[in-house]
Amino acid sequence: MTNFEPKKLNKNWTIDDSISAYGINKWGDKYFSINSHGNISITPNRESKKTIDLFKLVKEIKSREINLPLIIRFNDILKERITELNNAFLKAIETYDYKNIYQGVFPIKCNQQKNVLEKIIEYGDHWNFGLEVGSKSELLIGLSLLENQKSLLICNGYKDKKYIETAILARKLGKKPIIVIEQRDEVQRIIEVVKDLRATPILGIRSKLSSKSSGRWGKSVGDNSKFGLSIPEIMLTIKELKKANLINEMKLLHFHIGSQISDISVIKDALQEASQIFVELSKLGAPMKYIDVGGGLGIDFDGTKTSSNTSTNYSLQNYANDVIATVKDSCEVNNIQHPIIISESGRAIISHCSVLIFNVLGTSHVSSQVNIFDQKNQSLIITNLIATLNQLKNLTHQKEDLSEIIELWNDAKKFKEDCLVAFRLGFISLEIRAYAEELTWACAKEIENQLDSDEIIHPDLSEITETLASTYYANLSVFKSIPDTWAIDQIFPIIPIHRHLEEPFCKGNFADLTCDSDGKLNKFIDNGKIKSLLNLHPPEEDNDYLIGIFMAGAYQEALGNFHNLFGNTNVIHIDINEDNSYKIKNIIKENSKSEILELLDYSSGNLVESIRVNTEYAINNKTLTIEEARKLIDQIETSLRKSSYLSE
Numbered sequence: 001m002t003n004f005e006p007k008k009l010n011k012n013w014t015i016d017d018s019i020s021a022y023g024i025n026k027w028g029d030k031y032f033s034i035n036s037h038g039n040i041s042i043t044p045n046r047e048s049k050k051t052i053d054l055f056k057l058v059k060e061i062k063s064r065e066i067n068l069p070l071i072i073r074f075n076d077i078l079k080e081r082i083t084e085l086n087n088a089f090l091k092a093i094e095t096y097d098y099k100n101i102y103q104g105v106f107p108i109k110c111n112q113q114k115n116v117l118e119k120i121i122e123y124g125d126h127w128n129f130g131l132e133v134g135s136k137s138e139l140l141i142g143l144s145l146l147e148n149q150k151s152l153l154i155c156n157g158y159k160d161k162k163y164i165e166t167a168i169l170a171r172k173l174g175k176k177p178i179i180v181i182e183q184r185d186e187v188q189r190i191i192e193v194v195k196d197l198r199a200t201p202i203l204g205i206r207s208k209l210s211s212k213s214s215g216r217w218g219k220s221v222g223d224n225s226k227f228g229l230s231i232p233e234i235m236l237t238i239k240e241l242k243k244a245n246l247i248n249e250m251k252l253l254h255f256h257i258g259s260q261i262s263d264i265s266v267i268k269d270a271l272q273e274a275s276q277i278f279v280e281l282s283k284l285g286a287p288m289k290y291i292d293v294g295g296g297l298g299i300d301f302d303g304t305k306t307s308s309n310t311s312t313n314y315s316l317q318n319y320a321n322d323v324i325a326t327v328k329d330s331c332e333v334n335n336i337q338h339p340i341i342i343s344e345s346g347r348a349i350i351s352h353c354s355v356l357i358f359n360v361l362g363t364s365h366v367s368s369q370v371n372i373f374d375q376k377n378q379s380l381i382i383t384n385l386i387a388t389l390n391q392l393k394n395l396t397h398q399k400e401d402l403s404e405i406i407e408l409w410n411d412a413k414k415f416k417e418d419c420l421v422a423f424r425l426g427f428i429s430l431e432i433r434a435y436a437e438e439l440t441w442a443c444a445k446e447i448e449n450q451l452d453s454d455e456i457i458h459p460d461l462s463e464i465t466e467t468l469a470s471t472y473y474a475n476l477s478v479f480k481s482i483p484d485t486w487a488i489d490q491i492f493p494i495i496p497i498h499r500h501l502e503e504p505f506c507k508g509n510f511a512d513l514t515c516d517s518d519g520k521l522n523k524f525i526d527n528g529k530i531k532s533l534l535n536l537h538p539p540e541e542d543n544d545y546l547i548g549i550f551m552a553g554a555y556q557e558a559l560g561n562f563h564n565l566f567g568n569t570n571v572i573h574i575d576i577n578e579d580n581s582y583k584i585k586n587i588i589k590e591n592s593k594s595e596i597l598e599l600l601d602y603s604s605g606n607l608v609e610s611i612r613v614n615t616e617y618a619i620n621n622k623t624l625t626i627e628e629a630r631k632l633i634d635q636i637e638t639s640l641r642k643s644s645y646l647s648e
């Protein structure tokens, strides 16, 4: 018996069973669900009822010879996210009778792809949505893409003289850059450049907040944070700006308390502190006009609506309400004009629109089949293990009473450990050791067959599921496509994009293509908890098994690296039409092997050349025929032009 036979196949498995097994109704929001064919469907917004079958879409993309792994970006979802963010603030402004506007910016570092930024600018134009830049290169992107003269270009990050000069000159182009002072030494540099260029920038100041943050980036705020000015530094800066006659340009207060803030109370505390600093800056004589609340707006990866790391205990509307209400309160009490509200929400805008699809190349699992072994010379360990297995087979296990099973499992484990010791000391052969391991796995399988899923989770039996789990080999590099799962244990929803009319009775996790033992996906969302195994379908001989990683549109592409030289995957942008057909808007081709090699200073030509020289030696030495040499060089030349991933 192999692992891919269920103990009882649930013939009545329905889509609803799949929905609850994967929790897609919780994390999928309105965007992702399962359709009547058992495939994942994508619905960018409820009103227009546009919808598309993701599995069919991937099949059609593949038929164009665009290979997996593949990122599909749904422009309609991106548009919906931008609309929702702006509408949430509009609604809050109305609710609280706030006397100014919201004018957001997108932080470029979340996704720097040209096509993505162009779309954000197009969809956000209606609200004069702008960009946030954190480096000189990002500034150049911002300057070239942002045409709307009302949109803001928030300039963060370390600033040398050139950065400041470029930003100031951009104002003369009719753009609206705001230079945010993040470090004390930037003040003098700004004053110098202003003198040289005889032009003034709009200025902002980034404040360190003392309010406690939480979550993964909790330590990046507070007095020791990398960015921002402390209160005494702010006081000094104001003094210097006054002296340089620049105080009239100081118009913005900025803070950023980290990304994916899960707990709304953390955001509220920060908002209160910042609003108070804003009021004080006004009192000190700066004509304060903008408050920039930074990023941090989280999304609910696991659908639990809690303050766990992978969720948020607030909605987008709650967030907008709190920002507006808190700023308003501080201004009213102090009789100060309500500022324009800016947020730099990156993750919240860009996460949902991207789906990463990969195929499974194969699987492996321990064999619970016992190969009949020569009965002579049988060691005591083997006799004991066979006896244990037979006892398990003859057991009539009563529900509620696991004691006997646990005892037999502990026996089996003990015999296996004894076997290892005996092997180390040279008392048993490799053959006997193999037999002992097979028998132990057979015991595990027997127990799994006898127990229900609520019984197998007993702590004393928990290794059984792990022992019997399958590894699914993913045509993917975790380091390239989903690096946060490796770097910071970020968890994304992962689910097959088809076959939801079948019970996913195998338990497994994923190993990627790299030879790095960290290259795996083994943390999955489970109703607010984390589980190490995902329910999966048995692979089918002739059909691809396709898995989607969802809500991974922020940061992953930018942070991905070329570990083991797996390159960029194909990326496709899709518009869904009113009649549920689709248009492919952009195809950004994956890297070929030669492109990746060239990034590292190798020339494909030289590489082929040196291998060719080697073949000539071998031909001379008669270890290779001319025919074989030609075949090898042909293969290498073709391979260099092709994907770094496995393709048919």
Ligand SMILES: *Cc1c(COP(=O)(O)O)cnc(C)c1O
Binding pocket: 107, 109, 110, 132, 156, 256, 258, 259, 260, 294, 295, 296, 297, 344, 345, 346, 347, 348, 554
């Ligand atoms: C990274 C960053 C952001 C984006 O944060 P999200 O949590 O992704 O919205 C915004 N502002 C600054 C200054 C940042 O460094």
